Amino acid sequence: MSSSDVAVKSRGMRPTDISDPAYFHKVVDCQWACPAHTPVPEYIRLIAQKRFTEAYMLNWESNVFPGVLGRTCDRPCEPACRRGRLQEKPVAICRLKRVAADYRGDVSDLLPKAPKKKNGKRVALLGAGPASLVVARDLMPLGYTCVLFEKDPRGGGLMRTNIPPFRLPEKVLDEEVGYIVDMGVETRFGEEVTSLKALLDEEFDAVFVGTGAPRGKDLNIPGRDEADANIHIGIDWLTSIAFEHTKKVGKRVVVIGGGNTAMDCCRSALRLGGKDVRVTVRSPRADMKASDWEIEDAEHEGIPIFDNHQPKEFIVENGKLKGMKFALVEAEYSDDGKRTLVPTGEEVVFECDDVLMAIGQDNAFPWIERDIGIDFNEWEMPDVDKTTMMSTRPGVFFGGDAAWGPENIIWAVAHGHQAAISIGLFCHGKDLKAERPAPGASLVSQKMGIHEWAYDNDYSEDGRFVVPHQDQKITLKDLKAEVELGFDDELAYLEAERCLNCDIQTVFIRDLCIECDACVDICPVDCINFTGNGEEQDLRPRLRVPASNLSQDIYVSDVLKTGRIMAKDEDLCLHCGLCAERCPTGAWDMQQFTYVERQANPAGQPNCMAYIK
């Protein structure tokens, strides 16, 4: 649709305020989606330049466990990645993070140290999972005394006890947990907290509850008690493998559940002697909760998944588990999308030696007294403030899976950072909301000369590269043999080049524009328009390509000389800079937008600060 076909309208959308950091932050889809707001495109560029140590430290400052997360992160960034909206697969952001960890140099001198002189504040951290560890990492360099309580003999939480070593080698975890504990955290490992009231009597300035969601769900169907010896709660079973209490399993194993825990259970069973291991799910396959890549890995190891199988009964003979009976079901969806599983009338029996139950986790706080000022809701969950992480009892904070139920590591990290800020403010009598530090942001031109930019703006046409795997002959025999081998630096470079540099923003300077249309004509994805203004719902459908993705903003300029406005659909912008290269007047400039979440200890963010420039 051409410009003069549209009546020039003076009223409509207001010019975009690009001085508000939220505007451009949203354009960096991956960073926006990352709970810890890791500056993804910046570390990907560092990897492309083979500056692995810097890439690692930039990650470490934001997400604390780059080596762990580079193998196990739930990666909310990847479904958000702009590349995925170009009928392609997203950038392998997570596996690039692993490259930074694998190829980094010695970082010990780059890590913040705790000062000799303490600041006199004592903080109790309950549970040594990622959430508590992050609070310690942020507070230790400031001089806090952190006391870490953990019922297990070692730190790491579910990262150690539940994520199997073929996905996450122990050494990788040990290193990154070590970076924190070695700052001088006072560890009370092997000590279960049984009464919060008693702990509060120990005179802590603040308490952080990071005890996770430790109770695996059970199934109360006929035969449960009789067959108990061969029925295992998934997360407890994985834990007992991690501490080498369990070393083998029966030949025929049925796993119940369709989430990631089920995937870890079935793959572990295969390595502990299972020959016929099968996964059963109540729902249709498409509704399974596990991440696609985890399902893929399990199936790649030859594990079949039986969907629409509802557990009915544990079949017991002579007091021993003999098999498992299922009713087959079909999903029916009502008009409002609600699903009901309707039995087809058919039943099947799978004979088996062991059953692993991976049907979810619950929180459990039997050790928190209900009369100490911490309010619990009807689901027995504490009332926790979304911003400050503080419960209704001043000075008691929650984070990670303990706060709002099971999530993942990267959310635990994000909670930890926020809780550390709050604890710092609380210990110094400051307001937890009004005095929270604002994020830092900056915008810097990348122009180096005519058509020369400080970033590589050329577009890679490559598809997503596949991470090489270790031979199954090795991995299926050895629980500790890591399955994924990671990218080597050459593959990493090629994958890094796929990143579109979404942090390099197109900045429009209205007063310089002569409305020559050069940018409109060159843009490979038809983002840019000069047209009459209108309200957003009127403007969107009449752009060169109708802007139908409502989650992506329209960048709107003030009125130009012809009475029109510039309207750019941010949705598919490749950040290729061609608009800026074609503009005769420099009305488009490519500027690096940097965004950094502040932490309790800004001095612990030297790479991020440098990144703000």
Added chain:
Amino acid sequence: MTYMKKPSVRHPDLPKNELGLTRRDYEGLVSTLCAGCGHDSISAAIIEACFELDLPAHRLAKLSGIGCSSKTPTYFLNRSHGFNSVHGRMPSIATGANLANRDLIYLGVSGDGDTASIGLGQFCHAVRRRINMVYIVENNGTYGLTKGQFSATNDKVSQSKKGEANLFEAFDLCTLAIQLGAGFVGRGFSGDKGQLVPLIKAALRYNGFAFLDIISPCVTFNDHEASTKSYGYVRAHNEAMDRLDFVPKLQEITAQYEEGETTSVPMHDGSMMRLHKLDKDYDPRDADNALAILRKRYERGQVVTGLLYVDDDEADLHELLNTTKEPMNAVPMSELCPGSGELEKINKDFR
């Protein structure tokens, strides 16, 4: 110019035409012209017009001479035929090609230097012979490629970028084309695609010589304060005579205008031009009236644009010569060259 190639990735929702193609399928290589050159916008308008007309690219031939403007066929329709000839000689190539194969659509792209200086004689004869083609002049008032000398279309009042005066009067290519008998004459502006794209579409569908003078600012040599071919000047002095809607065959007429103000001009292939007059004095079917208004408005410093003259009944060269309906390159050799016996017979007639 840009060093990287334009990424092949495109918007998944890009509209498709009847042939299942998107406008990006009508592109050429990335332009090497100066950033912001009006010529690039004209290329984009040609792409848009061909896309909207559902033209199969291989049925079109691009012809040009020498100049920045004449380079542009490389930057659009890279699946079409093309011939980049010598300076000012595009009309000869077009004439020859058209005689050999009357079935292709011929699109000539030239500059004001290429047409109004070295190629003026060629241009005049192409018009006179009524070659069935679209002849576009990308008019920037300067010899862009040779670094900014005044061309014959540069207005006398329009100084050079460094302030040198222009000693000579300009001549107006639209006036010339009407006088020489072109059946379709229009003027557009590279900075107004809303007007330009329908003009190009109608010209491509016109049977006969269709001439388009498109003002196209040269950002490097002729886009300054004292120029009358700058973005600023043309925007401020642009006087559109009419508004053209090109209505393809089998498509309903949707634009509604008051009775009496709209003229419908049928095209050869059953499509229709709907002309909506913006200036009540203007009559695009009356050559004398058109010439008078062009002169009067020029004297007021106005740039008259739109479809300026149209004769929907003009005969093209093939009709005048009564050539075979079949393209000559498809006529069997035995008929095309019936042999020396036949030649003898013909020669005998003259003895």
